[in-house]
Amino acid sequence: KGHDEKIGVFTTRPDTIFGVTFMTLAPEHELVAKLTTPKQKDAVEAYIEKTAKRSERERMADVKTISGVFTGAYAEHPFTKEPVAIWIGDYVLAGYGTGAVMAVPCGDQRDYDFANHFAGQEGMTPIVNIFKNVDISEEAFADKEKTIITNSDFLNDLPYKKAMKLAIYKLEEQGSGQGQTNYRLRDAVFSRQRYWGEPFPVYYKNGIPQMIEEKHLPITLPEVEKYLPTEEGEPPLGRADVWAWNTETAQVVSNDLVNSDTVFPLELNTMPGWAGSSWYFFRYMEKAMRNETFASKDAMNYWQEVDLYIGGSEHATGHLLYARFWTKFLYDIKAVPVKEFAKKLINQGMILGTSAFVYRKEETNVFISKNLIGDENVQPIHADVSMVNASSELDLEAFKAWRPEFKDAEFILEDNKYIVGHEVEKMSKSKYNVVNPDDICAQYGADTLRLYEMFLGPLEQAKPWNTAGITGVHSFLKKLWKLYHNGENFEVTDAEPNKESLKTLHKTIKKVEEDIENFSFNTSVSTFMIAVNELSSQKCNSRVILEPLAVLISPYAPHIAEELWEKLGHSTSIATAEFPKFEEKHLVESSKAYPISFNGKMRFTMELPSDLSKDDIEKAVMAHEKTAGYLDGRTPKKVIVVPGKIVNIVG
Template identity: 70%
Template sequence: PLTLPEVEKYLPTETGDPPLGNAIVWAWCTKTNKVVSNEMLRQAQHDKNGLVIPTERSDEESHNGVYPLELNTMPGWAGSSQYFNRYMDPQNDAEIFSQEAINYWQQVDLYIGGSEHATGHLLYSRFWQKFMFDKGLVPVDEFAKKLINQGMILGTSAFVYRVEGENKFLSKGLTEGQKVQPIHADVALVNASDELDIEAFKNWRPEFKDAEFVTENDGTFKVKRDVEKMSKSKYNVVNPDEICEQYGADSLRLYEMFLGPLEQYKPWNTAGITGVHSFLKKLWKLYVDDNGLKVNDAEPNKENLKTLHKTIKKVEEDIENFSFNTSVSTFMIAVNELTAQKCTSKQILQPLLVLISPYAPHIAEELWEALGHDQSISTASFPVYDESHLVESSKEYPISFNGKTRFTMELSLDLSKEDIEKAVLANDKTQAQLQGRTPKKVIVVPGKIVNIVG
């Protein structure tokens, strides 16, 4: 490869050549195989009409062995279309990668990019990969095993309505039948009830400082909301630094995942973040109370183990399927159940922290240290799912009389139909319902219901 020369201006030349057209040392000498000054180029002779005068000299003689170099460099996307293969042999000084390295690593396991990325990068990278495959330089014609196009976070824009031809604005509820022009308003000037801060809007847009604002009967000025691509030009950008300052980075991370499936476009609503923020507070209270850390070495009960292992199973499946939104829901359910169970067992709460740490790393790290660990939670082994804790040994049967449930009974799932019927009929609550009558029929569906007829 050649080292590009320094040029005074990185702009196209007056004749439309690329920036290298400004270089004064950018010619190639075939005798020395070196870059030389442009002054060594032998200029062709022209007639008075500007046409080149043909000579009988050979091409070599006419150029004196010196030729102009190409002014167009390789486009940027050429390099960016091969960087993933370079990663497979980054210390190789002789070539982009060795055949040994590329045959070992072969492909990228997962490629994640937005839909805009597909035409700006993926299209070219696939072209280059297929070209190199045809040349026998790479072992596969697709550089990635799996592709995911993540959706975009959309913004919720705010619009105010100005009467056409007037310096007058109408609140949202007063625009019907009026000729109005929608104008974007900065979402920072609108509260959760879609009410505009009129004075702040006037200060933001000085050209409307003297405008008239016609409000609703209650004195508020309502804006219209609409979901659009988040953009500075639409004044609907939410600054993540401000969200982190108010709610914390973990709340932001969890809420982004909770909004919906990874591949979908999702509208942002700052008001919705309070839900996951409250969840993180509840998670903290599961470990810490007013007296400090309440986690202990108590043995977990059957319900504790059931909650933990169904959470492990679901989160493991969700991570494999990139269903992060349902993982967040699973964590919420687990924390609610363990709180109701008054669980303080370290055997349950410690692996739960490891599960949640990729989603909310900061709070997980804090609690992990509080549990006595001096290594980061990121080094901890992922909990192992044990299906035996989800095997039900008993069932809470609804006991019905003529189709109406009167009470429930917990019975072993190992009981036969006959044993279930005997146990139900012998129960004092059943005798109280029958009041000495003999039932006409007892319907037993093992693992489901018991219905006494008559």
């Protein structure tokens, strides 16, 4: 409005164009200075100066701070011709897209947060009106494909996909914009600038790649001086002196013989790691090396697919995708009898890190301890977790020495301590929250690390790491060790175990066996803890119990189990031992502890055989001396017996 300039905007949802309530430009946008009104000039310039102190990386990472300024200018909506307020905000980056966004608060969280933050100010549509262009019925949210556009002029009552096409057509028709098809393709980066990898059977004739015939394969890697790219930026194979192809002799020859007639340069890139990893599992199915085929029909017909594939979710587009492509291709050329390489897929959850935050007072180098932050505007900054102790106290000297800009930092402390804030995020070097497993192994041992990782939660869920919690698992392993020892002396006897110890062992075998089949490793660790506590209280040191227990825990804590196995007198590895067999008979209850109540109030318990009849239970209870004491000579009106549950005497 009042200018000749146009602001270009890129959007993937042109169907929401009638939901635009304001625009946001990056503070660095070239039109900001031209558009800003005199009234808003000072505020805009101050904001731009403040934003210039933050890097784009900081602005992208900061999803909590909301800041911006109204320019005083208005754009004209391409369809309604209504004024649209133009703001600037640092959540929009000049180098991303066009450096401007059409803000649709009803469809975008950051736009909504921005509108909500500045609600009531000049240039901001009242927050109560921002949902006018969206169907918020349960049906619409249940199925996005059925979402119907509302309050949007010529897009009214259209499903969103049709509305998108019509909006693009109308914008193109009036010259206000044009449609564009964007393709998202994950680059396989199949050729790699590295040395280790299968060479491509390709040579170049006049710059055109030519394939070497299959009968001349394989091509073996040549010797190179060092496995690094050349000074000119070529892959390591650019250092090879003998890496040219003689088409007459079908041999690899010296580079000096290249004549572009019969001798040509070979491809310098090699295949990536996932070239081989997309099919090697079929080769594993062979009993012996065969050169004529990578997977014989006999082997493939016997083994079929891999039974289980476990990998992180990042494998989906790094390995799994290509392994499936390769398998389908191999199936199409009848090299394998299966379309999928694995029967079952499990994506293990990511272990999250606990980040530490310090709080810098804006435009200063003063850091305020977490619990002292009041109305001040502070900027949360990641601090390296290695500088924070278990009580969330920051090592101030280490922090000042960490980065040059913090050398002269000042701190506002609480009780002479700087307390950091915490947040659970993805473990990442950029968030300084990575825990080095080598350090954990050095301090607590590898078995503690293994058990703790499994104990964190279900295999497929993301789990937050908390180093403070690892001590509990470490204490459990110490208790397990003590079960086999009397002080410093190893003490396991050949004495027959009691019924309670047999019950503890066999319920543990049953639960762990079920957990392994269901990949519920976290509940197995809990089961081991319960078993060790029970056996410790039973003072069990019987070989009949402790030997199978060591085998049972060996897949979870192999190092301590192996040591115990050797102390138990075995010369072979515990890995070769037979898995303990569950026996149901040890879980059959021979007696039951009955709560005995008088007029609904439980007074004492009685241990009675499980096979007693109602009459026998009543006789046994009435004959008990405590019953006589509570009745004090009175005859009860009624005795209620629920076998296996409770006895209630009504006086």
